[in-house]
Amino acid sequence: MELKQLRVLQAVGEAGSFSAAADRLDYTQPAVSKIVATLERQLGTTLVDRGIRPLRLTEAGIALTQRAAAAFEQIAAAELEVEAIANLSAGSLRVGTFSSAGAAMVVDALRSFRKSHPEVDVSITEIGMPSALTRSLRRGDLDLGV
DSSP states (O other): OOHHHHHHHHHHHHHSSHHHHHHHHTOOHHHHHHHHHHHHHHHTSOOEETTSSSOEEOHHHHHHHHHHHHHHHHHHHHHHHHHHHHTTSSSEEEEEEOHHHIIIIIHHHHHHHHHHOTTSEEEEEEOSSHHHHHHHHHHTSOSEEO
């Protein structure tokens, strides 16, 4: 199954016809019909009762669109979360330093960063030697090393 197929099936169920779903999605009616037919073939069951007007989803179609709606909500939440992390309004920052660098510049820099990005969880790890700091960065244990 593809998300596109699930969105089309959901639109058919909400709109009550292939034509109305096509208008809603900016597809052609034959494209919508073909997408639903392909999905039905893949799943081996009828998803749309074509014998009544307005069209109705079968029990299998309703179950699938309910699960799809939950999946779409999760995808939307994931997109928002990724956007927040990309905009530095959420997420975490793992900083590694060794003692002389930490005292000299890291504290002031992170204080300024926290003022600009208060929702980002910042953790600082003091690592004894610069070579150990480099190894931690390469392993992905840290996001930033000073």
